[in-house]
Amino acid sequence: MNDYIIIGNGVAAVGCIEGIRSADTSGSITVISKEPHPVYCRPLISYYLEGKTDLARIPYRDGDFYEKNGCRVLYGKSAAKIDPANRTVTLDDGSVLPYSSVCLAAGSAPFVPPIRGLDTVPDAFTFMTLDDALALEQATQTPKRVLIVGAGLIGLKCAEGLHGRAASVTVCDLADHVLPSILDADSASVLQSHLEQNGIRFMLSDTAERFDGRTAHMRSGVTVGFDVLVLAVGVRANTALAKACGCDTNRGVLVGCGMETTVPDVYAAGDCTEGTDASCGQKRVLAILPNAYMQGRTAGVNMAGGTAVLDNAIPMNAIGFFGLHTMTAGTYAGEVYEEKTETSRKKLYTQDDLLKGFILIGDTTRAGLYTSLIRNRTPLSEIDFEQMKKIATSASFSSKTRTKIFGGVV
Amino acid sequence: MKRIYVNEAWCLGCHLCEYNCAFANSGLQDMAAALKGKPIYPRIHIEGKDAITYAVSCRHCEDPLCVKSCIAGAIRKQDGVVRIDQSRCVGCLTCVLVCPYGALSPNENGVMQKCELCLQNACGEPACVAGCPNRAIVYEERGEDA
Numbered sequence: 090m091n092d093y094i095i096i097g098n099g100v101a102a103v104g105c106i107e108g109i110r111s112a113d114t115s116g117s118i119t120v121i122s123k124e125p126h127p128v129y130c131r132p133l134i135s136y137y138l139e140g141k142t143d144l145a146r147i148p149y150r151d152g153d154f155y156e157k158n159g160c161r162v163l164y165g166k167s168a169a170k171i172d173p174a175n176r177t178v179t180l181d182d183g184s185v186l187p188y189s190s191v192c193l194a195a196g197s198a199p200f201v202p203p204i205r206g207l208d209t210v211p212d213a214f215t216f217m218t219l220d221d222a223l224a225l226e227q228a229t230q231t232p233k234r235v236l237i238v239g240a241g242l243i244g245l246k247c248a249e250g251l252h253g254r255a256a257s258v259t260v261c262d263l264a265d266h267v268l269p270s271i272l273d274a275d276s277a278s279v280l281q282s283h284l285e286q287n288g289i290r291f292m293l294s295d296t297a298e299r300f301d302g303r304t305a306h307m308r309s310g311v312t313v314g315f316d317v318l319v320l321a322v323g324v325r326a327n328t329a330l331a332k333a334c335g336c337d338t339n340r341g342v343l344v345g346c347g348m349e350t351t352v353p354d355v356y357a358a359g360d361c362t363e364g365t366d367a368s369c370g371q372k373r374v375l376a377i378l379p380n381a382y383m384q385g386r387t388a389g390v391n392m393a394g395g396t397a398v399l400d401n402a403i404p405m406n407a408i409g410f411f412g413l414h415t416m417t418a419g420t421y422a423g424e425v426y427e428e429k430t431e432t433s434r435k436k437l438y439t440q441d442d443l444l445k446g447f448i449l450i451g452d453t454t455r456a457g458l459y460t461s462l463i464r465n466r467t468p469l470s471e472i473d474f475e476q477m478k479k480i481a482t483s484a485s486f487s488s489k490t491r492t493k494i495f496g497g498v499v
Numbered sequence: 500m501k502r503i504y505v506n507e508a509w510c511l512g513c514h515l516c517e518y519n520c521a522f523a524n525s526g527l528q529d530m531a532a533a534l535k536g537k538p539i540y541p542r543i544h545i546e547g548k549d550a551i552t553y554a555v556s557c558r559h560c561e562d563p564l565c566v567k568s569c570i571a572g573a574i575r576k577q578d579g580v581v582r583i584d585q586s587r588c589v590g591c592l593t594c595v596l597v598c599p600y601g602a603l604s605p606n607e608n609g610v611m612q613k614c615e616l617c618l619q620n621a622c623g624e625p626a627c628v629a630g631c632p633n634r635a636i637v638y639e640e641r642g643e644d645a
Contacts, residue, residue: 104567130570130571130572132570132591133570133571133589136571136589136591141589142571142587142589146571146586148572149572150572378570378593379564379567379568379593379597382567382568386567405596405597407591407592407593407595407596409590409591409592412609416592416595416596418596453592453595453596454595454601454604455595455598456595456596457594457595457597457599457600457601458601460596460597460599461599482546482548482601483546483555483600483601484546484547484548484553488551491507491553492507494600495505495507495553495554495555495558496504496505496506496641497504497641497642498502498558498561498641498642499558499560499561499600
């Protein structure tokens with residue numbers, strides 16, 4: 090009988106459990122969960138602060154999920170070491186667990202920059218876990234002035250989540266525009282205006298250089314008073330365990346398209362990995378939820394002796410702020426088709442007869458058709474792309490393709 | 500399992516399926532009270548170009564990307580039917596970002612909805628099929644289920 094160990098208890102772990110159970114109903118599964126909670130999705134923590142979900146609804150799976158899948162979950166434990174020669178995982182409490190295969194689904198951790206005076210700030214937080222959200226909820230029981238360092242996905246979702254409970258929300262970032270990892274400056278300006286109209290204040294091309302209690306001294310020379318500080322500068326993949334047991338790592342644990350690492354019977358999935366971005370062919374950390382599930386599932390199937398492959402992963406994000414939706418996917422390379430209004434953007438990037446990437450702000454109707462063109466590497470000459478540019482519709486496909494989709498099982 | 504299939508050669512583009520869908524999912528007894536003078540939010544919609552029209556609704560995929568991508572765990576597959584637990588949906592639209600067919604859309608409150616084959620409403624079977632005047636939409640077994 091197989092003994093499976095999963096290090097981590099997030100969405101990649103759930104994918105892994107469901108992947109294993111699709112192929113092996115009898116092997117033992119042990120899940121090592123640092124956090125004391127059943128699996129929840131990290132992106133929900135800002136919705137929790139906003140009141141759009143609560144502790145009853147936040148779990149990702151039903152209460153009997155682990156039991157139904159025959160999993161033992163070790164809450165509050167961390168893995169300290171993987172020993173591939175003896176096929177064991179040692180926990181932080183010293184106990185040693187044997188494995189036939191192990192999946193590293195260890196996620197990532199917030200990067201906290203060594204800013205001078207940070208230790209003098211009474212209420213400083215990161216925004217990554219449910220416990221972070223619960224702590225922020227406590228710290229903002231009365232309206233507080235919030236300063237968020239970082240205008241990326243995490244910083245901005247935190248700003249939206251806290252907006253309704255805070256006296257003020259200010260976001261600073263060294264970058265000159267918001268969401269620098271997924272938006273160009275032009276698209277970001279639309280989003281920034283919308284956020285500003287909803288009461289979020291920005292200090293861009295600027296950052297906190299020094300803290301003195303509840304005062305931030307900015308690089309620009311101005312000072313900002315605050316009560317609550319959130320550091321959302323970025324995240325780092327948790328690669329230490331993998332590195333120590335001999336796995337090749339870069340910014341994440343390097344995985345092939347079966348989620349195998351360079352060490353036999355050690356797999357990795359989710360935010361801790363660096364897999365291939367199919368939209369550009371390069372290795373990249375794709376720290377997004379759908380990818381975590383799909384990688385986990387692929388790893389699980391293969392750990393149980395199957396042959397699953399994930400070779401069409403791409404970066405993609407759906408993120409909304411105060412009712413304005415933004416979607417991005419792929420790589421912004423090649424020629425660009427643009428539609429602009431004061432409050433919307435549409436940019437489609439094409440190269441070598443392929444859609445490589447897109448940015449949509451405002452109208453996101455049926456955006457999945459664009460995503461699918463990137464993932465499937467559909468030659469644009471096979472569809473009516475002139476029509477598709479303007480409106481995402483399967484009417485741009487051939488009648489034969491449509492018959493297959495709408496007249497058959499897909 | 501039985502699914503909804505569309506024959507675009509027979510679709511008249513009359514949009515009746517959209518109205519029947521919105522009515523069936525309104526929970527109301529009277530069609531006029533449910534729909535008259537209001538914007539409708541059907542779970543099936545007509546697309547097309549030139550002389551071609553056809554109805555688009557959830558394909559209840561064998562391997563649904565929306566289920567794998569939902570950040571709230573709100574979309575599940577039960578007995579072959581892809582369903583949304585609307586109380587868990589936070590309206591992030593990740594399902595719209597990944598559905599290759601454009602089968603999901605928000606309701607009037609920004610909560611996602613999709614075709615669930617009318618199995619949960621008073622109709623009991625797809626209202627779009629029952630009301631299609633040219634039988635362009637059918638509800639039947641085709642192909643193999645995994």
